[in-house]
Amino acid sequence: MWRKQFLQVWLKEIKDAVRDKRAMKLAFLPPVYMVAFFALGIGLAIHFQNTEERNIEITAYGNNPALIAWLRENKITVNPVDADPYPKVEKGEVDYALILDSPSKSANPRQPRSATLVYNASNQNVHGPVGQVRQLLYQYNGTQAALNVLARGLSPKLINPLSIREANVATDQQMGGLILSGVPLLLLMCAMMGSMGFAADMTAGERERRSLEALLINPVSAPTLIAGKWAAALLLTLAVVLLCLLLLAVALYFLPFNQIGLRVAVGPGALFGVFMALMPVACIAGSLQLMLGILSRSFKDAQTYMGFLIILPMVPFFIMMTNPGLYQGWHLWVPMLGQQTVLKGLLLGEAPPFWAYLAFWLSAIPVTALALWGAARQMRRAKIIYG
Template sequence: MTLILTVMRKEWRDLMRDRRTVLIGLAMGALLAPALIIGMNAYAAEKRTKQLESVLKLPVAGAEFAPNLVTWLEQRNVDVVDPPADIAEAIEAQEHEVILEITENYPAQWYAQENARVNVYYDGSRESARVARARIDGMLSQYSSQKGRMRMLSRGVDPGSASALLVVRNDLATEASRAGQALLFLPYFLILTAFLGGAYFVIDVTAGERERESLESLLLVPAAAWQIMVGKIGACLGFGLMMITVALLAFKLSFSFAPNLIVEMKLSWLATGAIALSLIPIALIGVSLLTLLAANAKTVKEAQSYMSVLTLLPIIPTFALMINPIKTQLWMYAVPFVSQNQLIMAILRGEAVGALELAVYAVSQLAIAAIILSLAAWRYSSERMALGR
């Protein structure tokens, strides 16, 4: 243990001397994601608020056929303007987001108390038109509902009789579960940070030292190769855990300072600590796997080329669960990345995780890490590693 701690202190001092690299690694790996998320949410909230509160310019073709409808729309922050000559061309050229057309049969259908037809034109593939389309759809639905009830009252029919069922919806979601739903993106960022948090450190202390030809002299000291490897991994794991801590604190503080922008995104201190503990196994697996790959790489560039492949590992299961969520089962806690995703989501939603699930998670993740560490130790002990081949 003394030898392992000595190697850890040596590697940690070497890393801390390069303060610029440490600061860039923390900023890019742990602080960038919270800044981007808060910034995007703030921008999206501000833009949506402006779109909902601003005057909506609505071209209306055939406005003379429904003057009451046009007046009703104008009373609801809608500026009715003249329609373009070619509706389809105007929508395609993005001159207008939504265009309303009132057909010439509208008056006859209206006075006959039939369904009076109006056409709404928009481009559903354009995200920018979503708010305007939703506003118009809501207004037309409200107008149709009001006039429909008036028609029934004029005939002496109770408007409530049009509905055969009275559906009372009871949402049993708790505040914690709503917060977990709003934070679906969080597991991906945290798992990726934990898995690759110490990546550049690992590459430097293994492939970097091989390329600089300083690893060979270190392996010649009177100590077992596995002890040197464990010391290096311990130092890299410490940096990875620091990355996790900084990222979690950044998310926690970001959500606290932006309550008006992200109402449902809440992260308690208890949940923050629980998530940090749950990420330790994947951080160990990441450091161990990178050490094994870097030990088989002759240059830093070769070791860095593995990064693009490793980045996909946490992406695939995380996005698969986001697109196609399935009920949590016991076997999931034994699968790397899937287990972390399910565990973090359970913590965010305030759900209890049983002792059996935690035991399966801890034993399986540590077993995987032990297998990878054994392979890395075998590689470190080989003659080719000592000779730099």
């Protein structure tokens, strides 16, 4: 009997949700907006990076033909000026400039010369070009030092006793995953927000319309009633998550990551792993939203209280951002934090251990059951029904 009652409640809530066009738009449009803004931001970042790499111009004051020729050989456009550009950089008329020391004719031609790189560090747009110019200046300095030592019949190894090399063992997929650091937060927020409007309407909305009392008159137990509402909210949340994943896969397929030397290939296997990792989050979200909706006095109050649930996926995101190398096995047993770790690994092309998904479910089931039990207990209170 309880199975039939559960099915009837579930079908009733699904029909009500589908009929509410406004709630459907509020549920399925946010993933579209978030993925669109994400794709736009990544596309603009790639465009700006390509533009900065192709057209780097620097204002130079002074005379150092060898250094200017070195910069021009490395595709840096040097614009000589006759006046000191330091005041212009301070006023913001010039983003960055290079001031070269010009010794007199009577000075020793081998005398060390200086080069001052002037820029405003508070301007975020100058860090990329200034970093490339700074690297070229260091390379030029090392090359000239080696030539001066070699001209005296000495080995250049005297000024560089330690030869430093770097070996990057990261694959193109792992390097490309670094640019997707915000995607786990986007997916977790979709899982938390998917059924927010529906859960509020199933609980506080029915109280406000005075239809909850008529529903409780039927011979249906409170746990069965709450379970049916939760199953409907879960189905709608998974539909929102699936839409978000499909849109994200399309965006990642068409974004030109190859223009900046990166490769992002999130295949069907990784998407399936992401979906399986988000299912426990959807279960927790639906149960918490129903409990908050039952305790709310009105539909507006329910939406306000449920809005605080968005903070839950943000906490592990900032933990991983501030401590990217922090990882321990017990993280997988913490809801949201374990999903954040696994989603990041899937985007980097890494396969998580199978027991990680088991840990997600074992940690989500108690939270979900406790929230549903609390909501079902409140359903029979006269204060909740009649306000």
